[in-house]
Amino acid sequence: MKDIFTHRTLKNGINLFIHSTDKFKTNTFCIFIHQNLKKETATMTALLPFVLKRGTQNFPTSRHISLYLENLYGADMGGDILKRGERQILQFFLETVNPKYIRGKDIMDDSLNVFKELVLNPVLEDGGFKEAYVEQEKDVLKRSIESLYNDKFNYAIERCFQEMCKDEAFSIYKYGNVEDLEKIDKSNLYSYYLECIYKCPMDFFVLGDVDEDDVACRIEKLFDFHRHAEKTVNSTCFKKEITKEKIVEENQDVNQGKLSMGFRTNTRYGDDDYYALMVYNGILGGGPHSKLFQNVREKAGLAYYAFSKLEKNKGLMLIGCGIDFSNFDRAVGIIKEQLEDIKAGKISNYEFDSTVKSIISSLKETADSPSMIISLYLDGIINGVRESTEDMIKKIQSVSKDDVRKVAQKIELDTIFFLNKK
């Protein structure tokens, strides 16, 4: 395969991936710090980007940072948390306008400098983070975690995965949990931060109109701090015996019922039959041509939305739809029929061909967005798969209906979650 990113390893072990292209109006920089998803550390990891964005040694408040970024033509900078399988990733990003469009002003050093400040130079007091920042951000994070409750669509998805993976790391919410926030203070969070920065695997991505050697040199200079031997990140555990399918109902004062169904596919990214699973998912619920859309929405008129999606790192699949409370049995019945039909190989040419085309098209489309290019590449790194989108397209093209039927036999329903009225 032809890698779109060139890869270098800095002296301190940071992986630097660069893709030079003038396709976009901006230059994008991303840092990913990988960590095992564990209850003991998940909330601390989640709190870090919140605390770090409050200020740095040279930009002591968020306001200082914002003023500076606005002067850099509204450069976007921030941090967030990603959850990929049972891996929690601390992400920092910076996006700046290509100097070509602002009369050639070179803002790269200034923007990389503030980026470095954000990640490596936090405001400190008495050997820890600034206490006021930590306490305020604990409160902000607490309310952010709680606000998932207001987003019933995602709440029903998250709750299904939580119930389904009760005793597995995957059940941990990407922003951690409220109970563990209480144990965090400025000192233990700072020690944990140092561990992340010094010991966790770190990937640095650059995508934009840059000279590779030049940008590599600038980054090497700014990020050449001493690091220790890297911790290894465990691979996601993905097999689990299912004894009996669970049904969990929760009651809230809502106007629409939200149905989620969680499955173990027993296949994940990197497996030979992963591409067959992608096609399976597309046929089942990957768009208007899918069985769920056609049957739950178009034929039965039960829902406005009905879809399925994969969690490719852990080999899970989720079906979601919003229905009237009284239609729970009917909807589950229709959905199960669709699952049985694919298992029996009842796949029309239309369903199959449309799915393959739609997957190929979305793979091609990733090349039109900097963040999607990086995200897809990151998935490869996480799962130890090196392939280009062209390789993926070839593999999708070689999937047959029978491959889909075969992969369907491995898929097991684990948990049904229903958000019902009170």
Place this chain on the structure above:
Amino acid sequence: MDAFLGERLYSHKYNNGLTAFVLPKKNFNKVFAMYSTRYGSIDSEFIVPGTGEHLKVPEGIAHFLEHKMFEMEYGNVFDKFAELGASSNAFTNYTNTTYLFSATSFFEQNINLLMEFVETPYFTSESVEKEKGIITQELRMYEDEPEWQVLLNLLRCLYHNHPVRIDIGGTVDSIQKIDVDTLYKCYNTFYHPSNMILFVTGCIEPEKVFNLVEKQEAKKNMGVQPPIKRIYPEEPGFINTSASAIRLDVSEPMFLMGFKDTDVGYDGYELLKKELSIGILMEVLFGKSSEMYERLYEKGLIDDRFSFSYEGQKDYGFCTIGGETREPERLHEEILNSISKSRDKGISEEDFKRVKKKFLGDFIQGFNSVEFIATSFVSYYHKNIDIFDYLKALEDVKLEDVMRRLDSFFDFSRHAVSIVMPK
């Protein structure tokens, strides 16, 4: 047209009144196209061209019509797009209805299909009845979304009569009154090519698009249509009521306040300049670099979810400011105090220049995405604004313009507050 951020725009106007635009992006893999009519949820009363009939239609019909357009005599048009490897969609807002697709192959066939289906109404009573079930679920979904409810209630406070106070999708009751006959009347009034725009961007040659549109429009052979007469009720300059509070099953209160803009009645370049002036003003007052943001954040009244925006159309305009907060009343007071203080102090040249730089950068950043380009182009076009004037208008906005808005726009007698409280 001159190159703009390295882009060039091509356009062609057809005899029946349709205008097509193409913005090529050679090194992109996809083509993104929008076919859009200047017809939204607020166009609920009008004179049917030709017959002269005065019609008042059920709330939510523009959105209902959007759903039903996907149905053809041969079945569902989603299927045809899927066969061509494209994904299609549509949306309705207060002022327009837009159909779109995104594809990485069969570009010309997809454009043909987009035009063909939007130009072919096909409604049956049976399918209209079934759609009521689907849209009911769509409306129920929004009933559970506090962000949407808090905005709807704010608009009901700000407006007495203007249909912007009504939910785009209508209500579960109002959509029951929709029938085949009224759908056709709305279609025939608002889907004439002269009321529409085709915008295509991505890896495609302008000439190819213009030629195939020519053929498509020749097939239809539609004459010109006289201007559509839209009737909007008289809207007073003052607000309807100053506060709304409801309870929903949420984790903490949600707060949204808004000011009603009474400097309305014009569109085009002047509207763009107004939007930018108010946009810059709000960024200076409430943005992340503002003194207010820092103070309220420190007090725990706001966090990153705090946001603000201005929505300006020819006949109405309003801004929204708010987010999740523990103490909605206190936040309300603090925001009003900040506005008063800024009014006394004025706005510094430094703040003004810096925020302008941010606006410039944000706009350039947007041009990374064909979806952003198409969506902005089309929504501005419907307001008679040329998006390629954006940078010029940004240059044209002076500190005095922003200061003037600070005095006139934030009139406390024209503001209202909407709150969603936990149960």
